[in-house]
Amino acid sequence: MLRKEKISDVRPGEAMNVEDENKVALIPSQPTALSRAGAASLASRGLNDLLESEFVDDWCQKGTESWNQHEHAAAMRWFRMAADKGDAKAMFSIGCLYDSGYGVATDHEEAMSWWRKAAEQGYARAHYMLGAAYYSGESVLQDKAEALRWFLKSAELGYTGAQYDLGSRYETGTGGVSKDEAEAVHWYRKAAEQGFAPAQLSLGMQYLYGEGVAKDDAEAYFWISLAALISTSNDEYITSKRDKAGTTLTPEKRLEIQERCREWVKAHPTVHGWAGIASAKRNPRLTTPR
16 A cells, blocks of 8 residues: 665776767776776765764664663754764654653654654654654644555555554554454554564454454464564463464464464564554454453
């Protein structure tokens, strides 16, 4: 539903054929004195760009560390340095600081301004925060249709939080969309395949009850077991649903699926969604006994 142009294919120092009607000229790869100077300039700029990129990454890291240590004024300084160099993540973080009033006076308009700058660079979470602002109407005139547009863009750009959120909206028919279980499964799967445990749990529930997808206890057991494995919370709610899905499966099948889960985790060493099971359970459909 809802997620630039080559300047040249020729690398510096390569020969290039230039056709002029029936004549073909070969531009030599050996540089002249002038081209050597140009190449040195390009190399220097390339090195500077690389060093600058590393500095920006370092500034963002220091900003994050300062934030985690509740040194928000310091975090703002680091993020501003990186944002001044065009870093989208830093812009997004500055928006969050203004939105929360950490290290600065709360200013929702300024927060949205920074999120827009990050969104213009395709930063998915900034799209999501703009959607949340339009949905709540706390810092801008409430517009749920505009909110949905931002949520969809964020989800298309791959943000698991937005994908899970859309799945929940379509499952319950709330938040400006009509109930559509198949669409809910679509977005849950997008987030689940990236390792977002709440979405894995929700996708497993869809398989368990055959909603938006054919009922399949084996797939339900897989996705719910995976959510339990990734969340590492030993959550009783998850384990109870996993055990319910496993009642129709043979012990051998359950062991096979458990091994499949372990293999999945090994193949996805950087899953980023083990937190948030509690928020997943706030989904009315998940907290209502079925």
